[in-house]
Amino acid sequence: MKRLLKGGRVIDPANGLDGEFDVLIDGDRIARVGKGLPIDGAEVVEIPAGFLVTPGLIDIHVHLREPGQEHKETVATGTASAVAGGFTAVACMPNTSPVNDNANVTSFILGKAAEANLARVYPIGAVSRGQKGELLADIAELHKAGCVAITDDGHPTATALLLRRALEYAGMLGIPVIEHCEDTSLKGDGVAHEGFHAAALGLRGIPGACEAMGVERGILMAELTNSHFHVAHMSARASIRGVRKAKEAGISVSCEVAPHHFTLTDEALGTPIPYDTNTKMNPPLREAADRDAMIRGIQDGTVDVIATDHAPHHLDEKNVEFDRAPFGIVGLETCVPLTFDRLVHTGIIGLRRMVELLSLNPSRILHVPGGTLSVGAAADISILAPDLAVRIDARALRSKSKNTPFDGWEMRGGVAATIVGGRPVYVNPAAGVAL
Amino acid sequence: MPVVMDADRIARTLTRIAHEIVERNKGVEDVALVGIRTRGVHLARRLARTLKEITGDDVPTGALDITLYRDDLMRHDVGPQPLVRRTEIPFSIEKRRILLVDDVLYTGRTIRAALDALIDFGRPRAIQLIVLVDRGHRELPIKADYVGKNLPTSPGESVQVRLQETDALDEVVLEPEQEGAA
């Protein structure tokens, strides 16, 4: 079957397109992109004026929790959350139970993803067996089974030597090593950014240097091995300084920032709800200078990707004392509104850059399909409504978990519809696109 | 609004009460004054001065705050707590005749609270009650031993005692019922 998306503003940075174009979908592929395309028997989908038609958004840092922690999230609920957030693909982290350190777990996840049949799922394998930081996992086998990168996320790779070996090995396979950058001795039993607000609330601190140490270590190992090192969920200004210098030096490094780190600061620990455990994540919300450095990095191109670090936790796990609560928040369904509201409408980035950060660069870093609307490419398309009034309602999230600090936030910009392989998998009734 | 006692009248009344005290107790030996905060304390101090003039003796004088003994405390589900002030009874009340002093006697509940409070300080030989104004409408079986003025009132009216020490003038005023007053 054919569908003709008519009247939208197409933004496809890979092909240098930004303007009013029609997009013809034939089956699961993109057949044509052009002005005033003939209907020719296709089902016409009128895209309201001002809406964007972009290559499908890709979130390269998501915790789907399956197998093992299905009370928090499953592949099915996680991908439902993804498509509701405008994402056509997600890359999922290996810190499941059991850890995704072998082809069986990878296949299991891909099987669940096929069953759910919503967003595409790209598993990420573990660096070390059981993520224990001792022996390398079966990286080539993981790659063959479908893993697009390796990481010990949840924790940093245990030693510089292990990280070096992982980079060397991953380099052979042409996949990146994604690193949760952290010096564990500096983190100690810290639960919040080490600054005035943690001091005032009596919370143990994690200094920004704790992350930057991990970033610098990774950059040195990337230089040593000439392999691709990717910094996950960057939060500290010293980290971005390190990445910027490394890029200038021609080292193969890329990085991502999560929406909460370009939106919130550690002030949220105490207000509006003191000790709200939905402000507890790792890396922690940092001070304004760090948040502003993230925004500057997004603006000047140092930051390659916006990724959510979607980390679902059950309400009962979060309704505890702050220092006993797990780190992490859900992010898939709040990413697009926050990006529009905080970055686009404030003039920090343009729409083209937004699409690079959320679609093109993620596809390039993980070497996965998508990121463009080229003829013949899979018809993974996000239809975005930049001026849609959005109110976040935690209880209404598709994710199985509701741990978001953005409950009740009102923002401008949202998702109208999500198309995966030519198939509409999400339509926002509030946006008014008939699919 | 009618002034029912002016400064001169108040002064003469207190002098009369002081004489009655001396007469009834055959002197002021064993006698101590305890004023109920706030205005009862000032009245007690004035009486002590007058008693000194009459008898030449110092009558120990204390101040009693009855807030923590009020029977309406905690009766409302919510609401700010009344202020508590310091109770100062720097003498033993044991075996003494205690003259309890208040400005206005109304329902009797304040006096009930004051009696409870006093008993916590020991076992006086007797407690006598002095009030400047008795406005009636008792809700408890309490009667004053010394009354400055009996003033018939309706429940809606309000009796205001003003004293130099707190209000910069001496007078007792009967204020009419206020529109919508509780």
Add this chain to the structure above:
Amino acid sequence: MSTEAPEQGMGLPPATSALRHKDLLGIDQLSAGEIALVLETAVAMKEIGSRSIKKVPALRGKTVVNLFFEPSTRTRTSFEIAEKRLSADTLSIAIASSSVVKGETLIDTARNLEAMNPDMIVLRHASSGACHLLSRFCRSAIINAGDGMHEHPTQALLDAFTIVERRKRLAGLKVAIIGDLLHSRVLRSNILLLTKMGADVWVCGPPTLIPTDVTRFGVRATSRVDEAVRDADVVMLLRIQLERMEGAFFPSLREYFEVFGMTEARLALARPDVLIMHPGPMNRGVEIASEVADGPRSVILDQVANGVAVRMAVLYLLAGGVEHEEAA
């Protein structure tokens, strides 16, 4: 009704007429006027403790639960006496932290307690923010008796009461707080209170034990103890937690005493009438020399005595509740 100021000569800003809060979670939430109200009320409460019958019927029929997740004989006893002097029905529950680890969460415990319909819960807990958490799930008034490294508001109030009793004011006094600043809830409550009341607060300790950005609280920070003590009106020592300090935050207890321990020699720099305070329990020969702890300028035992009066004031003032609960 009355225009008379309740307690004159305390040198405090005008007291508010009420404490309009459901809970006392921290000094953080109190205005200078509310602090003055608590201190003035405590004056009246202290008098009750000097009577032969040390009991008033104010909280008759009210139930207060003392919920202690950390052992603290001193604070718990002080609250219990305060509650009994106000005629409240009290129930003390000490929960070993080991049983908490095993499963029942703070919320579970709180919900079970709520079924007994207590009017107030006095909570001591090892986690910062535990009182805020409890307050979100409980109708009862919550009084913070120390939460983790966050606050210990009644300690700061009794410290202030003790200072005012001797000095008749807080504004303008130089108060030096010396010791483990990083892990101290007493420090946080005290600097919030003292700065609100206009004191000149200095904090002093090894750099490893000074919280980040502590000067943003409006205090001066130094690691030179002489600088902190010089011309001080009050020197407050904080407890060094022996178990986790040595070798980690400073080399040895001996060296700590050498550099930061409060001795008579060091105190010679302070004002001659300096007050020596310590929230207890003391480590003699670590943060304070015995001759100082037991010396004529020490008001450490006054602090203990005043604790009851201040806690009576807090219990009494909060028992009224609030008409309109403030937004969380």
